[in-house]
Amino acid sequence: xxxxxxxxxxxxxxxxxAFENDWETADGxxxxxxxxxxxxxxxxxxxxxxxxxxxAKEFGADDPRVAEAxxxxxxxxxxxxxxxxxxxxxxxVLPAADESGWVLHGYVRDQKLQPQPNLTVALYDSRGRWLExxxxxxxxxxxxxxxxxxxxxxxxxxxSPAAAEAAAAETAATIRIxxxxxxxxxxxxxPTSFELGQVIYREILxxxxxxxxxxxxTSEIPTTPxxxxxxxxxRRGK
Numbered sequence: 001x002x003x004x005x006x007x008x009x010x011x012x013x014x015x016x017x018a019f020e021n022d023w024e025t026a027d028g029x030x031x032x033x034x035x036x037x038x039x040x041x042x043x044x045x046x047x048x049x050x051x052x053x054x055x056a057k058e059f060g061a062d063d064p065r066v067a068e069a070x071x072x073x074x075x076x077x078x079x080x081x082x083x084x085x086x087x088x089x090x091x092x093v094l095p096a097a098d099e100s101g102w103v104l105h106g107y108v109r110d111q112k113l114q115p116q117p118n119l120t121v122a123l124y125d126s127r128g129r130w131l132e133x134x135x136x137x138x139x140x141x142x143x144x145x146x147x148x149x150x151x152x153x154x155x156x157x158x159x160s161p162a163a164a165e166a167a168a169a170e171t172a173a174t175i176r177i178x179x180x181x182x183x184x185x186x187x188x189x190x191p192t193s194f195e196l197g198q199v200i201y202r203e204i205l206x207x208x209x210x211x212x213x214x215x216x217x218t219s220e221i222p223t224t225p226x227x228x229x230x231x232x233x234x235r236r237g238k
Contacts, residue, residue, distance in 0.1 A: 034083060034086050034087040034090055035087055037083055038080065038083045038084060038087055041076060041079055041080045041083060042080060044076055045073070045076055045077060045080060048069065048072050048073045048076055049073055051069055052066065052069040052070055052072075052073055055069050081112065081113040082113065084113070085107075085109070085113050088107070088115075088142060088144075089107075089203075092144070094199065095146060095148070095199060096199070097148075097196075097197050097198060097199045098150055098151060098197070099151075099196060099197050100150065100151030100196060101148065101149040101150040101151040101196065101197075102149050102194045102195065102196060102197065102198045102199070102200070103146065103147070103148050103149070103198075103199045103200070104121075104123075104137075104146075104147040104175070104192075104194070104200045104202065105137075105144070105145060105146040105147065105199070105200070105201060105202075106144070106145065106200075106201050106202035106203050106204065107139075107142065107143045107144050107145075107202075107203050107204070108121070108139050108143045108145065108177060108186075108204045108206065109143050109203070109204070109205055109206070110205070110206050111205060111206070111207070111208065113205075114143075115139075115141065115142050115143030115144075116139060116143045116206060117139050117140055117141045117142075117143060118138065118139065118179075118180055119138065119139045119145075119177050119178065119179055119180075119185070120136050120137075120138055120177065120178040120179075121136060121137045121138070121139065121145045121147060121175065121176075121177055122134075122135075122136040122137075122147075122175075122176055122178070123147075123171075123173035123174065123175060123176075124173060124174045124175075124176050125173060125174075126174070126191070131171075131173055134147070134149050134171075134173070135147065135148075135149070149194075151196065171193070171194040172191040172192065172193045172194070173191055173192060173194065174187060174188050174190075174191050174192070175187075175188040175192060175202065175204075176188070176211075177204065177206070184211050185206060185211055186204060186206055186207075186211050187211045188204075
């Protein structure tokens with residue numbers, strides 16, 4: 001039994017070294033290789049956890065050997081999460097952008113690299129106003145989003161295709177993410193420049209804090225100030 005465990009551990013480590021050293025430069029088989037490595041690392045997770053439990057049982061939870069085993073479990077767990085991200089990234093189909101538009105796509109995850117679904121991704125100007133002409137995208141169960149601007153096809157009424165394309169070509173906008181409660185949970189620290197025919201890939205990690213409170217909708221903001229009365233109040237006689 002012990003020999004089989006050692007052989008399995010050796011196989012896991014050898015496979016890990018073979019794949020980990022070059023996963024960034026792998027070709028089309030990268031997704032498959034990462035999937036295999038992810039399975040092997042998951043097996044090693046179970047092995048390390050059993051080892052940790054056995055050491056704690058024999059020597060007590062405060063023993064240095066248990067602490068070292070815990071460190072190995074945590075390190076392997078981090079690697080499993082990173083491998084999961086890499087496997088999903090490798091399996092992502094690169095979208096194509098029309099010459100009169102652009103594509104913004106990518107993933108939204110939390111600090112533990114877990115995908116964040118059902119979030120709204122949109123672009124805002126420097127004054128914090130939603131650029132409605134570019135629409136919005138929603139994250140799926142993988143945390144993936146794809147915001148597609150098709151230029152002339154989405155030109156607003158009264159705007160010529162040429163003007164729409166010129167505006168898109170000169171766009172520098174800030175990416176924001178809003179949750180289902182309407183809270184802005186992420187604001188990109190710097191504006192992103194968009195060019196026609198461009199495909200932009202972004203990976204966004206959310207913090208544990210909400211970026212800002214949601215702004216009021218335009219319907220709640222008076223478009224013109226209320227007129228002031230020009231009449232002076234009359235005094236009543238005593």
